[in-house]
Amino acid sequence: MGDEYDLAIESIERIIFSMNDAVKEMWSTGYTGMMVSVGRVFAGEAGKKSLATDIPSILNEVSEIFPGMEFEVKDNKIVVTRCIIRELAGKGVTEIGGPLCMFMKGYLMKMLELVEGRRIKLDISMGEQCEITMR
Amino acid sequence: MDKMEELRSKMEILAILSNALELLSGDWARTVCFIAGKKLGEQTETKSSDNLEEALKLVSPWKIDVFEEKDDGTLIVFRECPIRQTHYAVCTTQGGPLCQVTHGFISQILAKSLGKDVKIEVLHMGPNACLKKVVV
Numbered sequence: 001m002g003d004e005y006d007l008a009i010e011s012i013e014r015i016i017f018s019m020n021d022a023v024k025e026m027w028s029t030g031y032t033g034m035m036v037s038v039g040r041v042f043a044g045e046a047g048k049k050s051l052a053t054d055i056p057s058i059l060n061e062v063s064e065i066f067p068g069m070e071f072e073v074k075d076n077k078i079v080v081t082r083c084i085i086r087e088l089a090g091k092g093v094t095e096i097g098g099p100l101c102m103f104m105k106g107y108l109m110k111m112l113e114l115v116e117g118r119r120i121k122l123d124i125s126m127g128e129q130c131e132i133t134m135r
Numbered sequence: 136m137d138k139m140e141e142l143r144s145k146m147e148i149l150a151i152l153s154n155a156l157e158l159l160s161g162d163w164a165r166t167v168c169f170i171a172g173k174k175l176g177e178q179t180e181t182k183s184s185d186n187l188e189e190a191l192k193l194v195s196p197w198k199i200d201v202f203e204e205k206d207d208g209t210l211i212v213f214r215e216c217p218i219r220q221t222h223y224a225v226c227t228t229q230g231g232p233l234c235q236v237t238h239g240f241i242s243q244i245l246a247k248s249l250g251k252d253v254k255i256e257v258l259h260m261g262p263n264a265c266l267k268k269v270v271v
Binding site for chain 1: 138139140141142143144145146147148149151152153154155156158159160167168170171172174175195196217218220221236
């Protein structure tokens with residue numbers, strides 16, 4: 001059974017690699033803004049069903065939607081403690097700061113706007129763990 | 136995180152890319168996905184063969200059987216397909232752009248091993264298998 005999962009995971013990773021390349025080739029560097037917008041659109045849909053009223057609870061909801069993502073709020077910063085995109089980047093499937101990161105940025109931005117009730121901007125520092133600051 | 140959870144989270148990522156392509160480029164997403172599948176097929180090593188049934192066995196992890204030989208092509212059944220599993224795991228629509236990745240990939244693999252151009256047509260899509268026609 002374990003082998004079957006490994007085989008399935010490997011094939012999905014290869015498809016992600018190919019699709020990620022397709023997105024980059026199609027829009028060149030323009031994918032950055034586009035993927036942020038797509039993330040915002042998807043979060044807008046998911047946000048309609050959200051019951052969260054504060055930042056930790058909305059981050060929990062995002063973790064439930066994307067099981068590979070985990071967040072923690074520390075000193076007014078949101079720390080990404082677990083990130084499936086980073087794991088994929090470690091395997092060379094995608095890259096940090098690529099289309100998937102931009103999607104997640106847009107998604108988080110919109111979700112946080114829903115609980116904050118105002119337009120916000122996110123500053124992301126990409127270190128060993130990404131840290132997100134809201135403005 | 137166990138392997139099942141890991142697989143599901145990666146399927147979610149795949150669905151994001153497919154939905155993003157569909158949202159941004161509409162029907163073009165199908166073409167882009169087909170090309171992505173073809174590129175994947177180009178990168179995959181395969182052995183040459185002169186028999187379609189043998190060539191289909193080389194495609195892993197897809198499990199594809201020959202169903203019926205017809206005058207205008209061969210009917211094949213996709214029994215196992217990671218893309219179909221993705222559709223059911225993350226609730227995306229079967230037959231959407233993501234299915235074109237399979238078509239591009241399989242047609243490229245078959246073209247490489249048979250040394251001829253291959254066209255795949257969908258006849259029926261189901262939860263456990265899909266029926267398709269291959270024209271070599």
